[in-house]
Amino acid sequence: MVRRRIILSGIVQGVGFRPFVWRTADEMKLTGFVCNTGASLLAEVQGEEKETERFLRRLLAEAPANSRVEEVTVYEAPVRAETGFRILKSRSGGQQLDLSPDLAMCDACRRELTDPSCRRFGHPFISCTACGPRFSIAAAIPYDRENTSMKAFDMCCECKREYTSPADRRYHAQPVSCLSCGPVLTLSGTDLKNLSAIEKARELILGGGIVAAKGIGGFHFICDARSEAAVKRLRKIKNREHKPLAVMARMETVPGFAAVSESERQLLSSPAAPICLLKKGPDYFLAPSVSFDTGYIGVMLPYTPLHYLLVREGDVFVATSGNFSGEPICYSDEDAETSLGPAADGLLTHGRRIMMPCDDSVAGITKAGLQVLRRSRGYVPESVTVFVKGKKPADILAAGSDLKNTICLKAGSRYILSQHIGDLMNPKNYDLFLRTIKRFGAIFGREPETFCCDLHPDYLSSGYAAGFGKVIKVQHHAAHIAAVMAEHGLEGPVIGVAFDGTGYGTDGSDWGGEFFAGMPHRFRRLYHLETVMLQGGDRASEEPERSFVSYMLHCGEDTVCDPLLKEALVKGINVCPSSSCGRLFDAAARACGIRCPQTYEARGSIIFEAMAEPCDSFWPVEIKNGEVLTAGLVPAVARALAEGAAPGECASRFHRSLAEAVLGTCIRIREETGLGAVCLSGGVFQNRLLSDTCFGLLENRGFEVYTGNRIPVNDGGLALGQAYIGQLLYEEDD
Ligand code: ZN
Ligand code: ZN
Ligand code: FE
Helix, strand or coil: CEEEEEEEEEECCCCCHHHHHHHHHHHCCCEEEEEECCCCEEEEEEECHHHHHHHHHHHHHCCCCCCEEEEEEEEEECCCCCCCEEECCCCCCCCCCCCCCCECCCHHHHHHHCCCCCCCCCCCCCCECCEECCHHHECCCCCCHHHEHHHHCCCCHHHHHHHHCCCCCCCCCCCCCCCCCCCCCEECCCCCEHHHHHHHHHHHHHCCCCEEEECCCCEEEEEECCCHHHHHHHHHHHCCCCCCCCEECCCCCHHHCEECCHHHHHHHCCCCCCEEEEEECCCCCCCHHHCCCCCEEEEECCCCHHHHHHCCCCCCEEEEECCCCCCCCCCCHHHHHHHHHHHCCEEEECCCCCCCCCCCCEEEEECCEEEEEECCCCCCCCEEECCCCCCCCCCEEECCCCCCECCEEEECCEEEECCCCECCCCHHHHHHHHHHHHHHHHHHCCCCCEEEEECCCCCHHHHHHHCCCEEEEECHHHHHHHHHHHHCCCCCCEEEEEECCCCECCCCCECCEEEEEECHHHCEEEEEECCEEEECHHHHHCCHHHHHHHHHHHCCCCCCCCHHHHHHHHHCCCEEEECCHHHHHHHHHHHCCCCCCCCCCCHHHHHHHHHCCCCCCCCCCCEECCEECCCCHHHHHHHHHHCCCCHHHHHHHHHHHHHHHHHHHHHHHHHHHCCCEEEEECHHHHCHHHHHHHHHHHHHCCCEEEECCCCCCCHHHHHHHHHHHHHHHHHHHC
């Protein structure tokens, strides 16, 4: 007879772990107990040695679907006289660092939802230990009902019985409720409730109306994706002219308008249930205004019971965040009533408060696997763990970038990246930035004294960090590469290729086409894309014409253009050196004949990518004095087009040429340094054709290639890289 004390940490609370331990022990006739302690799950188990070992193996092998065990520690404990296995009350103390993300409705709940004989038939808030809101309803730790917005709802006897029975699949599921005790869904302008409110809302939508509906992390605007008039009106309301809109449809409906591979199917139906970027299918039938510009359509499944009841088989509804362009997602009833309500034809809402706004995540499947582009609902606050050998882990807060801001709280070896906050130039977003920092500190019980921020002197996020004692400034593109390294637990040294729109370089110029080598906190910038004198400063990204003319003149090619722009360039008025890959793309897209207004970020480049296809021919790029001479690709595109090449062919060749330049430069760095691991990051690698081509070429030549999978390659992942570099530098100072 032996007794073992087992400590599990990771995502082990709020996902049905204790009842699972109880069931397993009970079944194996082992005695002991299980409980949550602040940071982890503690179990003591007593029985024959062989059996306790088998028990431990089963715990790891059969762990609940949404749990993630990060660490297991097993101690010997003195044998006790006891009978049975019990679940004990939570013990406080320690820090809880692994609050579960919000989880999409599970299959078991879906069956009950649609089964008229079940008591939760048609209950828009059905959930269990395997599914339902978590992060978005949590106000504090530990994750217990009193600390969530479900506190406002008293459980009825039957719900209470399920909640307190270890054998029940709703045992300690904090959001558990039913039609008689849970939140009630209402539709504005009617007396309808729950299912009938949903049915009426669906009628409004199918009739061409727009409904604002409260989801998990905020409100959506919802309208019929087949109605051009409704979609156009929605765009007007949101002040969003061209940027593609996401749609919601049941799995059975998706293949009717989009191509879905097996891995995309899995991503769509994963507990995170993100918006998944799918190729439009041959029978694509959505209204033209849903998605212009690209060959992709963002699709998500109805991931809550509310959405599942609203979006029936055959329905395809636009479901886009309930906000006005540039502002954060609306998540409080007060805000919804004053701002969204008047704009929509109906407001579908309920009394379960959202404690933390959380947009839908956006992801896709690339050659490198999963690529999360906007990391929010379903992924946040999952942590990334990086241990650095022999060093003391510091608590750090990284403030991120000003665009696509997220923050990162580093608590010991855990890095917790926040949900998408947005562009800090908007005061509402900046306010959310401050609140998120506060809330993260409170939820995870840390108050870091060390702050990391971008090197850019004018960033609001940097200004915020500067208000505190110890500030570590991190170069933008080094942080992009470090984020990939942290995600994959890489200590380095590596080769880092950062292709980005913009970022402040250590020489004060605009970077964005870097080839680094070394350890992330001591990167050497061995090569970079050709530096071009760019006219227009920040306006260049909004007016691709400026980049185009700058590149053409740089290459000694005359071009017909605004004489004032030419004069400014020749005289050097408002020009600055730039090696930005984003501006190179803007210029090349314009050279390829794309002259659309840049109504959203990188629009021209996105259209350019959509025109291109994988191809084998390319324009060779030279490397000279540390510069990868890519500027000449712009006149090359213009020339090919003038000589009669199809725009699609020019676009293909440009992508291939750039990828070949990446390969050539990495081969050279490998020869010089012996390094064989390459990390690809920066916003430009959201371009799937470019990242897939680079990935394929590099792997073929024996490189180990890494890129952002669960962490965005765009600025949404920056704070993680800042915190990682912060840790490495912090240790050096000590
Ligand atoms: Zn469930
Ligand atoms: Zn109930
Ligand atoms: Fe960036």
